[in-house]
Amino acid sequence: MKRRIISSIIILVLCLLITGCNNKENIVISNGQKVNTSKMKHKICKGEGTIDSSSQANMLFDVYYKENEIYLLKSTQQIISSKTETLDLYEESFKGIREHYIGLEYYDTEIKKNETSVEYIQTINYEKIDIDKLLSIEGENDNIIENGKAKLDKWLTLSKQFGVKCEEAEDV
Numbered sequence: 200m201k202r203r204i205i206s207s208i209i210i211l212v213l214c215l216l217i218t219g220c221n222n223k224e225n226i227v228i229s230n231g232q233k234v235n236t237s238k239m240k241h242k243i244c245k246g247e248g249t250i251d252s253s254s255q256a257n258m259l260f261d262v263y264y265k266e267n268e269i270y271l272l273k274s275t276q277q278i279i280s281s282k283t284e285t286l287d288l289y290e291e292s293f294k295g296i297r298e299h300y301i302g303l304e305y306y307d308t309e310i311k312k313n314e315t316s317v318e319y320i321q322t323i324n325y326e327k328i329d330i331d332k333l334l335s336i337e338g339e340n341d342n343i344i345e346n347g348k349a350k351l352d353k354w355l356t357l358s359k360q361f362g363v364k365c366e367e368a369e370d371v
Contacts, residue, residue: 227263227271229324230305239263239270246363254280258363262354269349273322279315286317293319299336304328325349 225236244260256278263271278289290312296319297308305324310317323333330347343353355365 227261227273227322229271229307229322229327234271234324236263236271239265241368242365243368244358244363244365246358246361248362250278250280250285253282254278254285258361260358260363260365261368262351262365264351267351268325269343269351269354270326271322271324272349272354273320275318275320277316277318281315286312286315289319290317293317303332303336306333323349 225241227234227236240263242260242262242264244258244262246258248256250256256276259275259277261271261273262269263273276293278286280286290310293310297310300306300308305328307322309320311320312318325348330344334342334344341357343349343357345353358365
C-alpha cells in the first residue's frame with residue numbers, strides 16, 4: 200500500500216514536471232478572454248517622470264508583437280503622490296479618458312487607486328479590435344496604425360518622445 204502511494208506521487212510529480220516544462224503559455228486577458236502570447240515576441244518598456252515635488256509618474260508597457268505588427272499592448276500609467284488632491288485629479292482624468300473607449304471591444308481599461316497612487320491600466324488587442332472605431336476615437340494623425348495594423352516601429356518612435364526605453368523580455 201505504502202509503495203503504491205509513493206509510486207503514484209512520483210508519477211504525479213513527473214507528469215507535472217513534464218507538462219510544465221513543455222507548455223510555455225503566457226496569458227494576457229483581453230475582453231474577458233485568455234490570449235496565449237507564447238508565440239509572440241515581447242518587449243517591456245518603461246518610463247518615468249516628475250510631476251511636482253511630491254508626485255511622480257511611472258509608465259510600464261508590455262508590447263506583444265510579431266515582426267513589425269503589435270498584437271497586444273498592455274500599459275500601466277501610475278501616479279504616485281503624497282497629495283490626495285493630485286491622486287483625485289489624475290483619477291478623474293483617467294476616468295475621462297476611459298469614457299471615450301466605453302463599448303469598444305478589445306480595449307480594456309481598469310483604474311486602481313489607494314492612499315499613495317492611482318493607476319490606469321489598459322489592454323488593447325490590436326488583432327481583434329475594430330480599427331476603424333479606434334481611429335474614429337483617436338484620429339488618424341500621429342497614430343501607430345498603418346494599413347489597418349498597429350506598427351511596432353511607429354509605436355517605438357512615439358514612445359521614445361516620452362522618454363520610454365524598451366528591452367526584449369525573456370519570457371519563461
